[in-house]
Amino acid sequence: MKGVKLMIVDDSPAIHVIIERAAIANGYEVCAHAKNGDEAVKLYESTRPDVITMDITMPVKDGLTASKEILAQNPCAKILMLSAMGDEEIVKEAKDIGITHFMKKPFKGEDIVNAINNMILGETGE
Amino acid sequence: MDAKYINPFINSVSGVFASLGLGEIATGNIFRKETFICRYNLTTILGISGSINGNVALSMPYDTAKKIASAMMMGMDVTEIDEMSVSALGELTNMICGQAATEFSLQNLVAEITPPTIIHGDNMKVIISQVETTAVELSSLLGSIELNLGLEI
Ligand SMILES: [Mg+2]
Numbered sequence A: 001m002k003g004v005k006l007m008i009v010d011d012s013p014a015i016h017v018i019i020e021r022a023a024i025a026n027g028y029e030v031c032a033h034a035k036n037g038d039e040a041v042k043l044y045e046s047t048r049p050d051v052i053t054m055d056i057t058m059p060v061k062d063g064l065t066a067s068k069e070i071l072a073q074n075p076c077a078k079i080l081m082l083s084a085m086g087d088e089e090i091v092k093e094a095k096d097i098g099i100t101h102f103m104k105k106p107f108k109g110e111d112i113v114n115a116i117n118n119m120i121l122g123e124t125g126e
Numbered sequence B: 001m002d003a004k005y006i007n008p009f010i011n012s013v014s015g016v017f018a019s020l021g022l023g024e025i026a027t028g029n030i031f032r033k034e035t036f037i038c039r040y041n042l043t044t045i046l047g048i049s050g051s052i053n054g055n056v057a058l059s060m061p062y063d064t065a066k067k068i069a070s071a072m073m074m075g076m077d078v079t080e081i082d083e084m085s086v087s088a089l090g091e092l093t094n095m096i097c098g099q100a101a102t103e104f105s106l107q108n109l110v111a112e113i114t115p116p117t118i119i120h121g122d123n124m125k126v127i128i129s130q131v132e133t134t135a136v137e138l139s140s141l142l143g144s145i146e147l148n149l150g151l152e153i
Helices: A013-025 A037-047 A063-073 A088-096 A109-120 B003-019 B062-072 B083-106
Strands: A005-009 A029-034 A051-055 A078-083 A101-104 B025-033 B036-038 B042-050 B053-060 B111-113 B117-120 B126-129 B133-140 B143-152
Touching: A005 A013, A005 A037, A013 A029, A013 A109, A013 B062, A013 B083, A029 A037, A037 A051, A037 A063, A051 A063, A051 A109, A063 A078, A063 A088, A078 A088, A078 A109, A101 A109, B003 B025, B003 B083, B003 B133, B003 B143, B036 B053, B036 B143, B042 B083, B042 B126, B053 B062, B053 B083, B053 B126, B062 B083, B062 B143, B083 B111, B083 B117, B126 B143
Parallel strands: A005 A029, A005 A051, A051 A078, A078 A101
Antiparallel strands: B025 B133, B036 B126, B042 B053, B042 B111, B042 B117, B053 B143, B133 B143
16 A cells, blocks of 8 residues: 555564564555654654554553544544553553554564554454 | 473464464473573573563574564564664563463463563573573574573462
8 A cells, every 4th residue: 555654653673673664565654753652742743644553661651641642633543552462451541542453462564564554444453 | 390381481482483474483302400591692581470480581592583583574684683683582572471471361370571681692601590490492493592481480
């Protein structure tokens, strides 16, 4: 799917590489890289990505707080939340604030791309 | 150590490798170490607390570590262990222990995990604790990995 603007939010540099490589191979444009929730909120404002991959556990500001702030800016923001084992409670809270797309770690780059394609096509999925 | 504590870790290494597209894992020898000591070039260490307490370490030669990091990052060149490859191997360790923790929770055992630490160098000998340790030799397409479980149960 060409032309999709993606922002990657994760404190782990390797996750940025995994997602970016898969994204570019699928014709997406990675318009922003954020390593914590604070950077994510600021970069969301300035770059307006179509889709965000959002890690949960990060320093400075976590992914749930950042998602709330981004959804306050734009209630239609498309956020794919990347959850790890033990994040079940946070995933519940995320659903309460309106996040509908989740991806469990471990994932391959192509899993992320498939999930994003589904989000863009407007399907719900987890 | 009772197999019910060892198997979740072996299963989770296989499961995570499969999810990441890193190929199959074969289990080799399982043996005891008097102390928790690792001798390969690179060791990732992670603490566990709850119903199970102690440390888990994945120890591997540089060659294996570089191949795993490269395969995880969609074939990116990994010629040395830098911030990026450490990040990949840390994620791998997290995912493996997170998956094992989920298996333990199905047995009603609590296992909280800490963020992983990674140390590496030539002629490494890392003594992690004095706890008797169970080591499991694992072989993958990317090379050999030693899984070490130093757990007080
Ligand atoms: Mg994180």
